[in-house]
Amino acid sequence: MEEKKPSRVSDVGAWAMNIISSIGIIMANKQLMSPTGFDFAFATTLTGLHFSVTALVGFVSNAAGYSASKQIPLWELVWFSIVANVSITGMNLSLMLNSVGFYQISKLSMIPVVCVMEWFLHGKHYSKEVKTAVMVVVAGVGVCTVTDVNVNAKGFLSACVAVLSSSLQQISIGSLQKKYSVGSFELLSKTAPIQALSLLLTGPFIDYYLSGKLISNYALSSGGFFFILVSCSLAVFCNVSQYLCIGRFSAVSFQVLGHMKTVCVLILGWILFDSEMTLKNIIGMALAVAGMVVYSWAVEAEKQTRAKFIPALKGDVSEETMKFLTLEKEETPLIKDAELGQSKV
Numbered sequence: 276m277e278e279k280k281p282s283r284v285s286d287v288g289a290w291a292m293n294i295i296s297s298i299g300i301i302m303a304n305k306q307l308m309s310p311t312g313f314d315f316a317f318a319t320t321l322t323g324l325h326f327s328v329t330a331l332v333g334f335v336s337n338a339a340g341y342s343a344s345k346q347i348p349l350w351e352l353v354w355f356s357i358v359a360n361v362s363i364t365g366m367n368l369s370l371m372l373n374s375v376g377f378y379q380i381s382k383l384s385m386i387p388v389v390c391v392m393e394w395f396l397h398g399k400h401y402s403k404e405v406k407t408a409v410m411v412v413v414a415g416v417g418v419c420t421v422t423d424v425n426v427n428a429k430g431f432l433s434a435c436v437a438v439l440s441s442s443l444q445q446i447s448i449g450s451l452q453k454k455y456s457v458g459s460f461e462l463l464s465k466t467a468p469i470q471a472l473s474l475l476l477t478g479p480f481i482d483y484y485l486s487g488k489l490i491s492n493y494a495l496s497s498g499g500f501f502f503i504l505v506s507c508s509l510a511v512f513c514n515v516s517q518y519l520c521i522g523r524f525s526a527v528s529f530q531v532l533g534h535m536k537t538v539c540v541l542i543l544g545w546i547l548f549d550s551e552m553t554l555k556n557i558i559g560m561a562l563a564v565a566g567m568v569v570y571s572w573a574v575e576a577e578k579q580t581r582a583k584f585i586p587a588l589k590g591d592v593s594e595e596t597m598k599f600l601t602l603e604k605e606e607t608p609l610i611k612d613a614e615l616g617q618s619k620v
Contacts (some may be wrong), residue, residue: 345461347457360477385438385442408569448518
């Protein structure tokens with residue numbers, strides 16, 4: 276029991292970092308990009324700046340010896356970066372071409388899409404309790420966020436591309452960490468420079484298509500510069516914690532528990548920005564939180580059942596059967612996180 280405590284503490288720390296940094300970056304970007312704020316309407320270029328700062332932090336960390344560097348084939352890094360950039364561009368296009376309601380539905384659809392992808396690519400199966408909890412979370416977040424639902428052909432296509440590429444990206448994070456036995460921050464420090472360079476080169480053109488504005492014509496004020504720095508700083512923690520969470524758990528867990536951010540944003544919007552809080556919102560948030568609690572319980576119960584079941588069969592089954600039974604266990608290998616200085620299973 277004592278050996279599990281540090282791991283549990285660091286798991287909670289990774290989730291807390293992701294939730295706090297994600298909410299913080301949403302609030303900072305709201306002020307930076309809002310027409311009533313600093314009107315910085317260049318989301319893709321801003322994401323390129325985010326990855327530039329993340330890459331700089333990774334370079335400094337490697338140079339100072341705080342993190343190790345393992346070899347990963349360049350083609351895999353480029354492939355992953357392309358998928359990640361398509362995800363970013365697709366999400367921006369989906370938000371521009373679709374109503375907010377359909378955009379929220381497309382984001383919610385990532386949970387079942389990730390489940391199907393993990394089953395198809397890795398043969399992963401889910402218990403009845405986990406499937407039920409996922410449906411409860413989707414329903415709860417849908418109730419409190421989805422309003423008008425209007426869709427057109429271009430918007431539907433961009434949403435499909437965004438959902439498929441985002442799901443594949445999140446699954447690939449865990450797969451690459453497992454395949455090359457690399458830590459979260461180490462993988463991020465290798466992919467961030469490629470993403471930063473490609474997004475900074477293509478971002479201004481994508482942003483011009485989305486907003487009709489040229490970044491070269493933007494008058495940068497001291498306040499706008501400050502919020503860009505805040506956004507980039509929070510993005511480092513957001514990126515690192517995303518890789519940490521997916522590497523430690525799974526892409527499905529990241530999606531399910533990640534919707535806690537949606538609930539927190541709604542509550543903060545009500546407190547800080549006088550956003551309307553209706554009975555529908557409250558019921559949806561309560562349902563989503565209940566689903567997340569049930570999901571966490573179901574996943575933990577599944578792990579405990581498997582831990583008791585497999586050792587009991589070791590002496591009674593063939594090597595092939597044991598390999599099949601331990602497949603789920605092998606999907607979360609022992610990886611050393613250099614940034615946290617401890618192992619995870």
